[in-house]
Amino acid sequence: MTTTTFPGSPATEGRGVYVIAAHPHWRDSRVNRRMLAAARAVPGIDVNDLYGSYPDYAIDVEAEQARLARASLVVLLHPIQWYSMPALQKLWLDDVLAYGWAYGPGGTALQGKDLWLAATTGSPESSYHPQSYHRYFFDAFLPPYEQTAALCGMRFLPPLIFHGARSAPEAEVEAHIETFTQRLGSYPDWPEMDEIDACVACPVPESDRPAEPDDMAKLASTAFQAAMTHGLSVASSSANGKAA
Numbered sequence: 001m002t003t004t005t006f007p008g009s010p011a012t013e014g015r016g017v018y019v020i021a022a023h024p025h026w027r028d029s030r031v032n033r034r035m036l037a038a039a040r041a042v043p044g045i046d047v048n049d050l051y052g053s054y055p056d057y058a059i060d061v062e063a064e065q066a067r068l069a070r071a072s073l074v075v076l077l078h079p080i081q082w083y084s085m086p087a088l089q090k091l092w093l094d095d096v097l098a099y100g101w102a103y104g105p106g107g108t109a110l111q112g113k114d115l116w117l118a119a120t121t122g123s124p125e126s127s128y129h130p131q132s133y134h135r136y137f138f139d140a141f142l143p144p145y146e147q148t149a150a151l152c153g154m155r156f157l158p159p160l161i162f163h164g165a166r167s168a169p170e171a172e173v174e175a176h177i178e179t180f181t182q183r184l185g186s187y188p189d190w191p192e193m194d195e196i197d198a199c200v201a202c203p204v205p206e207s208d209r210p211a212e213p214d215d216m217a218k219l220a221s222t223a224f225q226a227a228m229t230h231g232l233s234v235a236s237s238s239a240n241g242k243a244a
């Protein structure tokens with residue numbers, strides 16, 4: 001599957017919804033595939049199938065940042081894999097949410113936008129329980145998503161999780177896709193929107209930024225030059241001293 005972009009129609013312009021869909025094996029998908037198709041059918045929605053767009057994992061960071069800049073709502077659509085997101089979705093976060101752009105000093109590009117997770121699990125909801133094999137309620141796996149949003153100044157909307165995606169009755173799958181589509185089409189006019197708190201501010205001080213390898217090389221080179229200059233001047237003054 002490839003990227004599909006629907007330019008905003010007058011009716012939807014300004015809503016700016018960007019759906020980022022990630023599934024490593026679309027052909028095997030029962031639910032996400034239909035959610036992707038449903039999103040593509042909503043007018044004015046920008047939809048990106050990450051595995052279709054970047055089969056070589058070479059993410060076009062500039063293009064992705066431009067798409068994010070146009071969006072008010074960013075939707076992450078994927079199956080839960082190992083209590084987290086598929087690898088390419090994670091790489092997308094690593095590459096696109098850059099320091100100084102998405103967070104940290106000057107990193108304000110995403111501030112005030114909304115992040116919405118629409119994910120599926122293979123296991124039923126009952127298995128996400130202290131007395132069952134996943135040992136935790138499903139919410140326990142959400143903080144990395146929620147805090148990623150917060151660090152970027154985004155509001156984390158209540159996620160839409162569909163459990164037991166491989167085994168759920170067809171009627172439940174259909175109802176879920178209907179809810180997803182309705183939400184995409186009606187954003188930001190969701191009933192609960194006014195009750196969702198604004199994002200807490202999480203400024204990252206410049207002093208906490210680990211130096212980049214480039215910065216380290218520059219520092220080393222500057223230190224080397226200073227040492228050389230200092231060495232040369234000591235040598236030259238002691239040579240002058242001897243001569244005097």
Ligand SMILES: Cc1cc2nc3c(=O)[nH]c(=O)nc-3n(C[C@H](O)[C@H](O)[C@H](O)COP(=O)(O)O)c2cc1C
Nearest residue numbers: 029030031032079080081082083120121122123165
């Ligand atoms: C590598 C891998 C890891 C998975 N990890 C989990 C997991 O941690 N929890 C879970 O409930 N399901 C897990 N699953 C099952 C998927 O979440 C499930 O197959 C998917 O949500 C079904 O959606 P689909 O029909 O669109 O593929 C995993 C599947 C794969 C392939």
